[in-house]
Amino acid sequence: MKAFVPTGDPAEPVVLADVPEPTPGPGEALVKVEAFSVNRGETFKLEKPAPGDRPGKDIAGLVVQPAADGSGPSGITRVIGHPMAGGWAEYAAVPTGALAELPDDVSLLQGAALPLAGLTALRLLRTAGPVLGRRVLLTGASGGVGHFVTELAAAAGAQVTAVTRDAARGARLAELGAAEIVHDVADARGPYDIVLESTGGQALPRALARLAARGTLVWFGQAGRVPATLDFFDFFAGPESAVIRHFHYLDADTRLDDDLATLVRLTAEGRLHPEIGRVSDWADTATTLTDLRDRRIRGKAVLTVS
Template structure:
């Protein structure tokens, strides 16, 4: 079958190559999904760029896909053949077909198309779990950095629906325009322009963004660190930190750790989209042969919201 392969895995200088890969060999609790669309996440881009451990030579990108069940799980779990699904495979989803554990699948109603559904994993899952980590937000002041990406749009709408007074940080007003429509009370173009103090800071950029956002935290406030899309590491000074908010807390966030299964969280997101209560922001939809171009644009911050590739 055809699949997107990391260039260095096949001996080329290209970041990605459309080549031949082995057909999926599903375990008993895995269904084979025929992929119709997939999304691209920053985490996958970092792994392709060797900024994260690839987890073994077998690793190929692909953690957010939508399509139809081609072959149901042998153990009888999960959706039946032909069912339309959204899925969070461990990897390998940038391909014509992928094996997915049935506890990482959710069925789609006719009202939710594959392109829209593909954005729910991993971006929607990360947003849902991030807000759980932040705790109750009704009436609380929240600062969200890197807000114009795929996760940020979901966080903004979900947090606003939960009663948060959210300030969104976006590099430009144009990139952040949709965030106001989704419920943000304020849009600023740099963390330094944010007017605290904030009860909760959701930080995804790293570098100076985190240290500046930390200074805007209220006493006893919480900063949840969920990314480093800016690429620069964070430098924290012990003494400066304690001159800032009294008893402030920093929490590391990893969306892959949760009491809920991917299937459960995807089902929640699908219901919200189908009910018109969650509106995925899709910045670009292109044929999967242009995946490398999408990655370049994503790294250059030329895509607002989610990037989706269609297969076939």
């Protein structure tokens, strides 16, 4: 079968190659991939691939071979999946615990855009705790995760301030429920009960400075790729006794399949809107990855498998 493999070349990070079709384990279903999405974090990993790496975590398609142990969807069933690797291919073997059925009223494009970004947003807000009536500052809001967080938090009653440098992206975030758009963390007024920080570098201490006393900052990324430096004594200027929590979306008490099903249900009900900035044939995967890496795509990028 055909699948994308890493090259280590920043100009063309993946190429299409012939690889063996996967052999599913007892608890895995074989999925015919019809669409997949790519994530900016995946572009960083492609810079230094390990031998045998097979990228791809977000897929939508059809179960063509159900799991031998009887778990998960039967064939032929439309699904979304979140394998840890190997999704940018014609077929993928996916643990049934990382699959959710996709109803007819949710498109394959929408489904492919949901897994990693949607799971991150859903679990990030659970980590932050109750948000009803609380002021929330969200940095790096113009990516796929940011759109989902904004819509979910606003629907849950939060007053969201979204940070994005792009005016058009800010307008869309306002449509999704953001109460305020600022173009730099320094422009955020605060104080905020919760800060959701994904940029790193100088953005993190500036965001922390706008946190209320005993507030919570959840650090869920470092998209700027610059380490942050914090000063203990800066906490006394406002965020006294604040909590800083590291977040990893796979460290959760809920099951992947349950959370994927929740994302699908919210989308089907019109309560969650995957923000897809580009749809293209999978022949354009390498170009799409470089454009995503260099911030030329708003929201999610979805490739269709032809």
